[in-house]
Amino acid sequence: MRLSATVSTPARAPGDALAVSVWQEDIRRRAIVAEDLARLDRDAHGALSAAVARESMKGERGQRVEAATRGGRIIVFLGMGKRAKMDPRAWLILGAAASHFAREHRVKSLALAARVEGTGEIARLLAQGLHLGGYEYALGTGEKFKRRKLPLQSTVISFLSKLPGQVTEALRTGSIVGQAANFARDLVNEPANVVTPTELAARAKAWCEPAGVEVDVWGKAKLKALNCGGLLGVNQGSTEPPVMIVMRHAPEELRGGPKLALVGKGVTFDTGGISLKPGADMHLMKGDMAGAAAVIAAMGAIGRLRLPVQVIAYVPSTDNMPSGSAIRPGDVVTHPNGKTTEVLNTDAEGRLILADALVHACREKPTHLVDWATLTGACVVALGERIAGVMSPDEAWRARVCALGTDAGERVWPLPLDEDFAEGLKKSDVADLANIGGGRWGGAEVAGKFLEQFVDGPLWAHVDIAGPSYASSAHAQFTTKGATGCGVPLAVRLAESLAAARGG
Template structure:
């Protein structure tokens, strides 16, 4: 399943009114003001764009689109207008939404070659490379399809080539920089979404292990896959207790990217929950919507996607990915409510609910991750329904034991559009995990369920700078896997590299060079 997006992305400095292509994409503000590229098309197209806006055919609200199937005197077959909303409110998030809207429109359009002039738009405090990167990711996400199990008489139509317009030749280098980052992110997202969308009878723990080995094959990356015997030798009693209900053997996957100049530099360690199917164990889930429990390995899938992108970008940092993976099924040998298990750390857990299994995997994986002496430790998991109740499907829940790390992750979420929201991690909540029979219980009652889950995990990280991302509400939707939080984690890692090199994350130019675009008709 290690496929790459089929759409080819390039950058161009060519004039919009000279493009012989299936479709040219330009922006229009809600006031009726045309973007610079739209003005060029309008000038050579006998005012067709401004006429469409004046007649009320297009309100240009943010995310709206209008396809002009024919514009006289223009060499392109069609023009797609994208609504930008109010110009004064057009910031990074609005730009991303405009790109997503354009991609969605393209997904239903029979066009193989497209030129999009959205990166020429002025976006406050955003550089050209950022705009190109976001456009690539937005288009790739909108055009994504998961259809390996469908039979077709004819292949589905799709955009084969998308060129992204930049102001001029001087900006091509910055455009290429954004293009490289965008392609890497898109590749990571495709892998993540493909893995999460696979059914549980295909994407087993062994399958995830095979994917990890394919990622490392022929590269400088290192991979180690521990089997059930090796996991037992590590005394991961909590992890194995979850796995014992299934005939599918568990796996502990470890991937290492040593990209820092100093190979001994403390790594960023990412831990991802890899429950390839979660029936709840003896605490069986309701039948309704249980099919969606194939997404319970979305944390693991996201980290494999991040790792793939880090490899492609050759990021100069050390990164370790740890994935504990198994199934959580009921059987005669399954973990029972009331059982007490012993973790790798030596702490004992009274299991009050076998459907709170993710923390039972993660606690042992977090203990294992400490052997790498991480500079930062981050776990990613579809952990609690309570987080969905709290935050819905917009923001991932962020729990952190260090404010500076929380700020960095929030900034990465804002920059990438893959947002997180900070949740409390007060010691007051810890007492809900008290058990009369063990060191702690695996649930803390109905109140503050996502918080007590994070408190549980916090007992296994020591003094390490640590963050927990609960992606239960953001990893998937009815249409399938979203690929979150790949974009946010990649942005965080890139920011980390920039800070270490003495730079400022997400630098923005004082003036957007798009203001100079095609001002001279002779250009």
């Protein structure tokens, strides 16, 4: 999809269809008070004013009115909420809602009237949203899932004032991030018998290497040589070999300065192992590699953006299956740093494989480290299905990660990581740690505290995306049922932030 920006009134914005933002301040006492909207309403045979009069359009976020103009052009008015309370996510939603509208009507060219002064940040978020809103999963087999070429070929975003010089680059950045998030969605939506650990590694290479990102895949022999006991232990019950996918965006001229490490949990299917999960909704456990998908997708985006900062990534990947050879409750695994873990619950497997990856990531001496994982149901209980939990022993770094998440249009929230969450982890009789805490409460924080035992050196944050990585139903107008691409925008923002810090 080609994206461009222009300065024009909504009525003059070019395109087969027109999407227009409507603010609550544009409507007063069941009447339109914004003159540009009133002109559009007259051209649309009074459809907007009729909706305003019956109060089905108040300018509230999520409201929508469709009509046809006198010239035959389709138009949609999209509620945005209060102008004074706009946040980054609102621009994401506007772009996505406009793209979703275009997809529904199969139009080839779209005009999006933002009705605000143009800025690079708004342009970026609108572009990102346009790609997210146009997403359709179509990678499966059979007639239903044949790849469909979406008809939307171009979108022009119209602003009300002269555009700053960075708008073109901002549109490009937003497009790359949106496309990367959709790539992550494809990985998560694919069935587990297709996206095996080996296939995940192949797709990481196919996505990252054309962007200039180096990809190395460690097989079982190397994992044994490097003492990755957590990953090898979880893999014991599987017929699929495990892998550690290592990615590097590290041009020689960028040696020195900040160095970012990303880690993503890559459990391609999680039965729970011997500690078997209930059968209901187990098919959704193909999405237990959403953290890996986010990191892989983000690395490709970082490479395409040519960000002037060193970024490394580690993705441990296996499935977690029950069998005669599977790891058992009570077994002990040894991690690359020599620490041992007693496996009291084989369904707490993600932290075991992440521990190995965190140790190896820290050995590359990054200044900053962030991991993404669909780690705990407890985080979903605490924050719901749409908000990620962020934990770090450093409150300033946690706050920075949360702020960048908000800037990226993601919903994140800080969670504590106090020392008492580790108490149950340290009560094993046969190992340094147990992989669960032994109590019912604070499960997300206990998991985060376990991971902290394997971080040595960098500022670190853990992002639990068990809730927002997968949408059980469509919401927010850019999230169809299925994978969301959660984590990709934040990871790219982190890399950009550190690139800016080094003066890149």
